[in-house]
Amino acid sequence: MIRFLFRRIALTLPTFVALMFVTFVAIRLVPGDPVEVRVGEHGISPERLAEFRHQLGLDQPVWKQFFDYVWRLLHGDFGTSVVTNQKVLTEFFTLFPATLELAFCALIFAIGIGIPAGAIAAVKRGSTYDHTLMGMSLTGYSMPIFWWGLLLVMFFSERLGWTPVSGRIDLIQYYFEPVTGFMLIDALLSDQPGAFWSALSHLALPAIVLGTIPLAIIARMTRSSMLEVLNEDYVRTARAKGLPPWRVIGLHALRNALIPVITIIGLQVGGLMGGAVLTEYIFAWPGVGHWLIDAISRRDYPALQGGIMLISSIVIIVNLFVDVLYGTVNPRIRHGR
C-alpha cells in the first residue's frame, strides 16, 4: 500500500514541474512588457527601467528566472497582484472557501440525488421511470450551464421571487466576521436568526446549476454499474438465500456498484472548478472563479498565473487522493502494474 502511494505521488511530480513550466512560459508569452504593466507609465527613463528590471529579476538569464520562480513557488510565494498589490496566495485563500462551499454543496446535491436515482433506474430497468431518468440525464450533461443558470434565475428569482439573484448572504441585514469562511457554518455560529436561511437561499441556485452536469453523469454511471452488478453471482446467491430485496440491492449490489462511481465523482473535480468559473460569474459569487475572470479583464497577469497554478495544483492533489482511495477499495488496481 505504501509503495502504491509513493508510486502515485512520484507520477504526479512531473506534472507539477510541467505546470510550473507552463505558467512560467505563459506569463512571458502574454504581450506587453511586464515592467510597463507594473509601472503603468510609458516612456520611463532607461535608468529607471533598468532598475525595475533588476528589481523584478528580468535582467537575469531565462533559466535562472525559471529556477527563481520555482524557488519562490516552493516557498509559498505565488506572486503579487498588479491591481491590488496583495499577495496572490492571500487573495486566493480569502476567496477559496466560497468556491469550496459552492463546489461541495453542488457535489452533495449531485451525489445525494444521482446515486439513488441511478440505482432505482437500474432496478426498474426498462420502466417509464428508467426512460425518463435517462432522458433527463442526457439533457443534463448536454446542458450549457451558463444558460441553465440564467433560466433558473429567470424562474425562481425573477418570476417567483423565491431566491436572491446574487451574492452569498443578505449583506444589509446580516454582518458577521468570517470564522471558517463557509457562509452556512458562519451564519449558524453568528446566532443571528434568519442568517442561515439567507445564506442557504443564496447558495441553492448556484449549487444546483454547478451540480447539474455531475448529477447527470453520476446517475447514468450508477445505473450502468448497478446493472452490471445485478447480474453477478453473489447477487443471485444473496437472492437465493432469501434475503429481502432491499438488503440485496442496498447492501450487496449497491456497495459494489459504487466503486466505479467513486472514480467518476473524483474526475468531476476538474469540471467543477471550470463550471465554478461560469456559475460564479452568473451569480456574482465571490469565489476564485469570479476572481479569475476579473484578473483577465483587468490584465492582472500575476494573479492569473498564480490562480491557475493554485487551482490546477488542487485538482492534481484531489485526483491523486481519488486514485489512492480507489486503490484502497479495489486492491486489483493497487497490485496491477
Added chain:
Amino acid sequence: MAADVTLAAPISSAAQPSSFAEFWASFRENKGAVAGLVVLSLIVFVAIFADFLAPHSPLEQFRDAVKLPPAWYEGGNWAFPLGTDALGRDMLSRIMHGARYSLFIGLSVMSVSIVCGVALGLLAALWGGWVDSVISRIMDLIVAIPSLVLAILIIAILQNPSLEKTIAAVTIVSLPRYVRLVRASALSEMGKDYVTAAKVAGVGSLRLMLRTVLPNCLAPVIVQAALGVSDAILEAAALGFLGLGAQPPTPEWGAMVGDGREFIRSEPWIVTLPGLAILVTVISINLFGDGLRDALDPKLKRS
C-alpha cells in the same frame, strides 16, 4: 495490395464490404440515435443554407422593431417569427446563422484534434521510452488544468478573442482524450500476433503505424469524436458567453446568450432561444454519438 489486406486486417469485421450495412442495421434499432441523426441533419441543413432560409440578414438592425417578442405573443410580428434582439436584429435569422458557427467550431476542433491526437498517440505507443513519457506527461498536465480555465488562459495569451482563437484553445483542451485513447488501443494492438507478423515480414515503422495498427484503433476514436464535437460546442459557447469567444456582432449562440443577459427580466426570448438552440444541438449530437458507440463498439455498449 492483397498482402496488405491479409496483414492489416486478420479480424477484418471493420473492413468487409457488408460492414456498413451491418452498422446501419444495428444503428437503426436505437430510436434515440435515429432521432438524434434526424434533428442533427436538419440543423446541418439549416447551417448550410442559412443564407437562403433566413428571412433577414443576421446583422441588419431594424430600428423600428427593437425587442419585438416572438410572433405568437402579443405585439409580435410574423415578419420576425422569433422576435428581435436589443438592436432590432431578427432572432430567427441570427439563430440560423449561429448554427454555422457552432457546427464549424465543433467540426474543426474535432478534425484537428483527431489528426494531432492520432499522430501523437501512435508516436507515443510505437516509440515508447522518453517520447512516450513526454507526450503522456503533457497530456496529464492538460487534464490537470480545468478545461475552461485552460481555454481562458490560452485566449488570454493569444489576446483579442476571436473565432479562430476559440477553436485553437478548445482544440488544445480536447487533445488528451484522443491521444490517450489512441495510445492505449495502439499499445494493446501492438502485442497481437498480426503486428508481430507484419514486423517479421519487414514492414517499415511508418507503414506499420498507419496501415497495420491504425485501422484497428479507429472504432473507439470515431465514437469519441462524435461526443467530442458536443463538448467542443459547449466549451466554445461558454467562452462566447464570457465574451472570450466570437466577438459581436457575430451571431454565435454563446455570445448571444451573454449579450442578452441584461434583458432576462423584460425580454427573456433574447436569452432563452439561442441557449435552447445550443441544448438541442448538443443533445442530438450526444444521441447520435451514443448510437454510433453501440453500433461500432459492442464492447462499450451500455446495457
